[in-house]
Amino acid sequence: MITIKRNNTHSIAQTHYETVMNGNLGKNQWKLSRHLRSLRGSYHDGDYEVEFIDVLLEDIEMENDDHESSIITCSPKALEAKYLEYDQKFSYLKHDKDFLKKLGKSFFYGDYDRWNAYQLADQLQVNVCPYCNRQFTFTVGTDLNKIIRPQYDHFINKAKAPYFSLSFYNLIPSCSTCNSGLKGDAFLSLIKYIHPYVDDTADDVLFSLDTKDIGFLNGKASSYSITVEKSIISTANDDQVNKTFETYKMFKVIEIYQKHKDYVDEVIKKSRIYSDANIRLIYNQYKGTLFNDFNEAKRMLYSNYLLSEELEKRPLSKLTRDIVAYIESLKE
DSSP: OOOOOOTTHHHHHHHHHHHHHHOGGGOGGGOHHHHHHHHHTTSOTTOHHHHHHHHHHHHTSOBTTBGGGSTTTOOHHHHHHHHHHHHHHTGGGGGOHHHHHHHHHHTTTTOGGGTTHHHHHHHHTOOBOTTTSOSBOOOEEOSSSEEEOOEEEESSOTTTOGGGTTOGGGEEEEOTTTTSSTTTTOOOOTTTSOOTTTOOOTTTEEEEEEESSGGGGGTOGGGEEEEEEEOTTOOOOHHHHHHHHHHHHHTTHHHHHGGGHHHHHHHHHHHHHOOHHHHHHHHHHHBTTTBSSHHHHHHHHHTSOOSGGGGGGSTTHHHHHHHHHHHHHHHO
16 A cells, blocks of 8 residues: 655645536536536425435535535545444435435536546546555546546445545545455445555555565575565554555455566565675766666666655555565575
């Protein structure tokens, strides 16, 4: 799990809010409130549907530029609190599939042009899936010239809560595999699962090797399996670590990563060949021409990023970083 960190997240969320609320390209008929009021008109005063729509009309509005006041821009924690509040106050809502379907149409998530799905992805620049760190999720093109973009995973399931389908922090740019149903339709509590905009445990839970015999040191795939474990220097509490394990379990990370053992074989061999001393010799030879610093030389030799703040830049970077550290620890 790689955290999504952007210096301008607040600004991006604001732009998203204005697009959703005011209508893309200034088209009044695309305003979210207009859709909800139209749906409200199909029911009668006193109906619970009318009561719930009135709550939504109030909750989508932002007060005094406070992002926490709108379900379109509020934090994951506030969004979860709203979900639980709605579930308690309108307990019959989850059983009314027809009304939920109509709400889904009113929030128009599937009409991507209406809320500029490409623009949002391009602004966020999440180029590798934050859930698995296995696949590129580049955005190429625009809302007018579509080529490729990441899919959007809804942390709070949009079938159960279509009224959060356009909420900024509920739209997680991800790969098709992680958005294909691995999560199922379970409610993901922030207490139990990692949220890419909230939690940062990349340095607390590390990929490691469960070795069977000494052959693993020669990059022999049959001599080990890939696993995860808590870092011995981690300061995270048990709850945070357990959240990470639960999230990995949900996304089948361990099972899927076994398919990358050929890649790990190469990382192991490179780690044995290139000690830090050898890498420093290469770096000193080309310092100022090919390399700006030692880490850049090390990155080239392993063909991947190794610094925590750069793990989001390339697939399998976390696996690479962790296995390199694991092999290096055996040399000490």
